[in-house]
Amino acid sequence: MKLNIALLPGDGIGPEIVDQAMKAVKAVAQKFNHELEYNEALTGAAAIDAVGDPYPEETHELCMKSDAVLFGAIGDPKFDNNPKATVRPEQGLLAMRKKLGLYANIRPVETFESLLHKSPLRRELVEGADFVCIRELTGGMYFGEKGRKDNGNTAFDTCIYTRDEVERILKLGYEFAAKRNKKLTVVDKANVLESSRLWREVAQEMAPNYPEIKTEYMFVDNAAMQIIQWPKNFDVMVTENMFGDILTDEASVITGSLGLLPSASVGIHTSVFEPIHGSYPQAAGKNIANPIATILSAAMLFEYAFDLKEEGKLIRDAVAASMIEGFVTEDIAEGPAQSTSAVGDWIAHWIEKN
Amino acid sequence: MKLNIALLPGDGIGPEIVDQAMKAVKAVAQKFNHELEYNEALTGAAAIDAVGDPYPEETHELCMKSDAVLFGAIGDPKFDNNPKATVRPEQGLLAMRKKLGLYANIRPVETFESLLHKSPLRRELVEGADFVCIRELTGGMYFGEKGRKDNGNTAFDTCIYTRDEVERILKLGYEFAAKRNKKLTVVDKANVLESSRLWREVAQEMAPNYPEIKTEYMFVDNAAMQIIQWPKNFDVMVTENMFGDILTDEASVITGSLGLLPSASVGIHTSVFEPIHGSYPQAAGKNIANPIATILSAAMLFEYAFDLKEEGKLIRDAVAASMIEGFVTEDIAEGPAQSTSAVGDWIAHWIEKN
Ligand SMILES: [Mg+2]
Ligand SMILES: [Mg+2]
Numbered sequence: 001m002k003l004n005i006a007l008l009p010g011d012g013i014g015p016e017i018v019d020q021a022m023k024a025v026k027a028v029a030q031k032f033n034h035e036l037e038y039n040e041a042l043t044g045a046a047a048i049d050a051v052g053d054p055y056p057e058e059t060h061e062l063c064m065k066s067d068a069v070l071f072g073a074i075g076d077p078k079f080d081n082n083p084k085a086t087v088r089p090e091q092g093l094l095a096m097r098k099k100l101g102l103y104a105n106i107r108p109v110e111t112f113e114s115l116l117h118k119s120p121l122r123r124e125l126v127e128g129a130d131f132v133c134i135r136e137l138t139g140g141m142y143f144g145e146k147g148r149k150d151n152g153n154t155a156f157d158t159c160i161y162t163r164d165e166v167e168r169i170l171k172l173g174y175e176f177a178a179k180r181n182k183k184l185t186v187v188d189k190a191n192v193l194e195s196s197r198l199w200r201e202v203a204q205e206m207a208p209n210y211p212e213i214k215t216e217y218m219f220v221d222n223a224a225m226q227i228i229q230w231p232k233n234f235d236v237m238v239t240e241n242m243f244g245d246i247l248t249d250e251a252s253v254i255t256g257s258l259g260l261l262p263s264a265s266v267g268i269h270t271s272v273f274e275p276i277h278g279s280y281p282q283a284a285g286k287n288i289a290n291p292i293a294t295i296l297s298a299a300m301l302f303e304y305a306f307d308l309k310e311e312g313k314l315i316r317d318a319v320a321a322s323m324i325e326g327f328v329t330e331d332i333a334e335g336p337a338q339s340t341s342a343v344g345d346w347i348a349h350w351i352e353k354n
Numbered sequence: 355m356k357l358n359i360a361l362l363p364g365d366g367i368g369p370e371i372v373d374q375a376m377k378a379v380k381a382v383a384q385k386f387n388h389e390l391e392y393n394e395a396l397t398g399a400a401a402i403d404a405v406g407d408p409y410p411e412e413t414h415e416l417c418m419k420s421d422a423v424l425f426g427a428i429g430d431p432k433f434d435n436n437p438k439a440t441v442r443p444e445q446g447l448l449a450m451r452k453k454l455g456l457y458a459n460i461r462p463v464e465t466f467e468s469l470l471h472k473s474p475l476r477r478e479l480v481e482g483a484d485f486v487c488i489r490e491l492t493g494g495m496y497f498g499e500k501g502r503k504d505n506g507n508t509a510f511d512t513c514i515y516t517r518d519e520v521e522r523i524l525k526l527g528y529e530f531a532a533k534r535n536k537k538l539t540v541v542d543k544a545n546v547l548e549s550s551r552l553w554r555e556v557a558q559e560m561a562p563n564y565p566e567i568k569t570e571y572m573f574v575d576n577a578a579m580q581i582i583q584w585p586k587n588f589d590v591m592v593t594e595n596m597f598g599d600i601l602t603d604e605a606s607v608i609t610g611s612l613g614l615l616p617s618a619s620v621g622i623h624t625s626v627f628e629p630i631h632g633s634y635p636q637a638a639g640k641n642i643a644n645p646i647a648t649i650l651s652a653a654m655l656f657e658y659a660f661d662l663k664e665e666g667k668l669i670r671d672a673v674a675a676s677m678i679e680g681f682v683t684e685d686i687a688e689g690p691a692q693s694t695s696a697v698g699d700w701i702a703h704w705i706e707k708n
Contacts, residue, residue, distance in 0.1 A: 155552035198509035
C-alpha cells in the first residue's frame with residue numbers, strides 16, 4: 001500500500017518525538033512492504049518565526065494531499081509571556097482543525113500494567129479499563145456567539161448545535177461501538193439544556209438503526225463520577241465539545257499514564273494523529289522527552305487512516321515490550337532512564353525483529 | 355440563643371432522616387441552653403399531593419420567617435415515569451432556590467478515616483483531603499435564554515453572568531478562604547469563554563483586597579484532573595453553576611462517603627441545609643436509610659446560620675464516634691447494621707453524654 005504522510009513536528013519537544021515515531025513508522029512500513037512517502041511542514045511557533053503564520057497555506061496544502069497527518073505539539077513560552085503578540089502558535093491548531101474539518105477528537109483510555117501503580121485510582125478499579133472518548137470539536141459553546149453587554153459588565157457565551165453536527169458525531173460513535181464492545185454512552189445534560197435535548201433526541205432517533213449496540217444516556221455530572229468509580233463500565237463515550245474537554249482530561253489521568261496517551265482528530269478531510277501532551281518546552285532539545293504517546297499516535301494512524309490493524313498492533317506491542325523491559329525515559333523509569341532517541345531506536349528495532 | 359428552624363422533610367426517605375437530624379439538634383440545643391422552635395412544612399411530591407404545588411406559598415412564608423431551613427430530599431418515581439405530569443417535585447427545589455435567593459451552594463469535601471477504603475482513590479492521595487466547593491447556583495447556562503431555531507433543528511443555550519453575580523459569589527469564596535487555609539481556587543475557562551473572562555477579571559480586581567489569601571486560577575478541565583490527582587491541594591474552590599455541577603459531583607465521590615455528605619445553600623434570605631443525596635424512594639419507610647448526611651447538614655446549620663461552632667463540632671464528633679464504633683446503617687456497616695432511628699438515637703445520646 002502507498003502511505004503518504006504529512007509530518008508537522010511543531011514546537012518544543014515536537015521534532016524529537018515525531019522523529020522517534022517515524023522510526024517506528026518506517027520499520028513497520030518496511031516490514032509490511034508499504035511504500036512510504038512523507039513530507040514535513042511548518043506549524044506553530046516555528047511557522048510564525050519562519051513565515052509569520054502558525055498554519056501556513058503551504059502546510060495546509062500538504063495536509064490536504066496527504067493520507068494522514070502526524071503532529072507533534074505546538075506552543076512556545078515566548079508567546080505566552082507576551083500579551084501583545086497578535087498571532088499565537090495555538091491559533092495554528094485551531095486553523096488546522098477548522099480547515100481540515102476535524103469535527104471529532106478521539107482519545108482511547110487504556111492502562112499499562114507497568115504504570116498502574118501511578119494511577120490515582122485503586123488498582124482493581126482501573127486495571128483493564130479500556131474505553132474511547134469521542135469529543136465533538138467544532139461546535140458548542142467554544143465556537144458560539146460570545147460577547148459583552150452593559151458596558152462590559154455582562155458577559156455571555158452561546159452553546160449551539162445543529163442536528164447535522166450531532167448526527168455526524170453520533171454516527172462516528174456508533175461506528176466505534178460497533179467495532180468494539182457494542183456500547184455507546186451519550187453524555188449530555190438533557191434535564192436542563194436545550195442543546196442537550198437535541199443531542200438526546202437525535203440519539204434516540206438513531207439508536208434503533210444500531211440494534212446490536214446498547215445506547216446508554218448519562219448526565220455529564222454523573223459521568224464525571226462514573227469515570228472515577230467504574231471506569232471499566234465504559235466502552236465508547238460521545239459528547240459535545242466542552243463536556244468532552246472536561247471529561248477527556250479527567251479520563252486521561254485515571255490511567256496513571258497521562259504522558260503516554262495518543263489521540264486522533266478526524267473529520268471531513270485528512271485526519272490528524274498527535275499525543276495529548278503539550279510541547280513541554282523545558283525539555284526541548286535535551287533528548288529526555290517521552291516519545292511513547294507520539295509512537296502510539298502513529299499506531300492509531302495505521303489503524304484509523306489506513307485500516308492497517310496488524311501494523312498498528314505491532315507498534316503497540318513494541319511499546320508494551322519497551323515498558324515491560326523498563327527501557328523507558330526518565331518520567332516513567334523505575335531503573336536507569338533512557339534517552340528519547342534510544343527509546344525510539346529500541347522500539348523500531350523490536351518491530352524489525354518481531 | 356433562640357433558634358427558629360423550618361423543617362422541610364420532603365419525599366422518600368426525607369422524613370425519616372430529618373427526624374434523626376432533629377434528635378441531634380434537640381440534644382445540642384438542650385445541652386447549650388438554646389431555645390429551639392421548629393415548624394414543619396410541605397414540599398416536593400408530598401406538597402403536590404396535598405395542595406398541588408411543590409413549594410406552596412405557606413411553606414415559603416415559613417422559610418422566610420425562620421432562621422434556617424433543614425431540608426430532607428425531594429423526588430418521587432411516580433412523577434419521573436409520567437411524562438404528562440405538568441408539575442414535578444424538583445420544581446419545588448428550583449422555586450425555593452429562586453424565592454429564597456440562594457445563589458451559592460456550599461459542599462464541604464471531607465474524608466472519614468473509617469470509610470477511606472471505600473474511596474476509588476488510593477488512600478495516601480485522599481487521606482486528609484479537606485476542601486469546600488462553592489458553586490454559583492442561580493446564573494450561567496442553566497438559567498440563560500435557550501431555545502430552538504430552524505424548525506427545531508438547531509438548539510441553543512446561553513451562559514450569562516453579570517459582574518454583580520460574580521462579585522457576590524467570589525466574596526463568599528474569599529470569606530470562606532479567610533476562615534480556612536487562605537487559598538481560593540477560581541475555576542473557569544477564561545482561555546475560551548467570555549463569561550469566564552468576566553469571572554477572572556472580577557477575581558483579579560478583588561484579589562488585592564484579600565492580601566492574606568492566595569488566589570489561584572484554574573481551567574475547568576485542569577480542575578477535573580487535579581481533584582483526582584491532588585485533592586489535598588484545594589482549600590476553597592469557587593466556580594460558576596455548570597462547572598460547579600460537574601466538579602462538585604466529581605469531588606463528592608473521591609471521599610468514598612457520597613451518602614454522608616451535607617451541603618448548604620446560602621443567599622439573600624434564609625439558608626437551606628440538606629444532604630447531597632436524593633430521596634431514595636426504594637428505602638422510604640424501611641428505617642434503613644443512612645441519616646448521617648442530614649445530621650451533618652444540621653451541624654452546618656449551627657455553624658453557618660447561627661455561627662455556633664461548638665454546637666456544630668459536637669454533632670460532628672458524635673457522628674465520627676458512631677462511625678468509629680461501627681454503629682451505622684447497612685450501606686456502610688462492616689459488622690451488624692443498625693436502623694436509621696437507632697443511629698439517630700445513638701448520636702443524640704452521645705451528644706447528651708459528651
Ligand atoms: Mg482540555
Ligand atoms: Mg450534579
